[in-house]
Amino acid sequence: MADVKMCGLTRAEDARHAERSGASFLGAILAGGPRHLTVPEARQVLGTPRHGVRRVAVVGDQSAKEVIVLARELALDAVQLHGRRTPDEAVRIARSAGCEVWPVLRITGATLPVDAVTWGAVSGTLVLDAFVVGQLGGTGVALDWSALAEPVAALRKELPALRLVLAGGLRPENVAEAVRLLSPQVVDVSSGVESAPGVKDPVRVQQFVQAAHRAAEMSR
Incomplete structure (x- = not known):
């Protein structure tokens, strides 16, 4: 089953609905x-x-110390790392905060960053998201899943235990295609299920979860 990460939550009622929806x-x-x-x-x-x-916080340019503090304060399960980071810094955050660290690879075109294997080996989880100048995520811009199928397969050959989180432009209407082409363990949605920035549409949330789970079952 492809797990769903409902991101960009701003309201407790939306978080409860997402959890109830699966x-x-x-x-x-x-x-x-x-x-x-x-x-x-x-x-x-x-x-x-x-x-x-599981509860995840997306962080940007905060220092490693700031990330560790907020992760502890929130008792997070994972921190999703944007911004300029090093693998050593990721290891330090994971150890000190006592949670998983998910580095984000921001992608243009059909190639993965040259350090993808290094990051994956350090963290065990990688987030693939579209690169958009000046924005960290929630842009609604999708990756070229078909073009990335071969590079992702090669990455998995190097790191068989890698958990792949796919973000960027996912919606109820296209998540099945993304799952079919890249078989991510987690699909990450934010703007694709919203009626306004930060406000989740309950119907689209349910549709997304159902479509993701159904697609994963069909691809077995």
């Missing part, structure tokens, strides 16, 4: 933009640690 990961953005939350706001939206759903 999302496995709830994401809050602490990196600026129209869906930005403060730590207290993220705590209210994501809730406390619990069985059945």
Whole structure:
């Protein structure tokens, strides 16, 4: 089954609905933009640690120390790392914060960054997202999944245990195609299920989760 990460959450009721609908990961953005939350706001939206759903914060240019502090304050399951980072910094954050670290590879065209294997070996999880100048995510821009199929297969050959999180332009209408072409373990959606920035449409949330799960079952 392809797990679903519902990201860019700004309202506790949307997070509860996503969880009830079958999302496995709830994401809050602490990196600026129209869906930005403060730590207290993220705590209210994501809730406390619990069985059945994992809580992820998206961070940007905060220092490693700041990321560690907020991860501890929120008792996060994972931190999604944007911005300029090094593998050593990611290891430090994971160890000190006691949570997973998900580096984001921002992609243009049909090639993966040359350090993809290094990052994947360090973290065990990689997020693939579209590169858009001046924005970290939630852009609605999709990757060229067909063109990336071969590079992703090669990456998995190097790192068989890698968890792949696919983001960028996913919607209920196209997530099945993305799952068919790249077989990600997690599909990450934000703007594709919204009625306004940060406001999730409950019907589209359910449609997305159902489409992702159905596609994964069919691709077995």
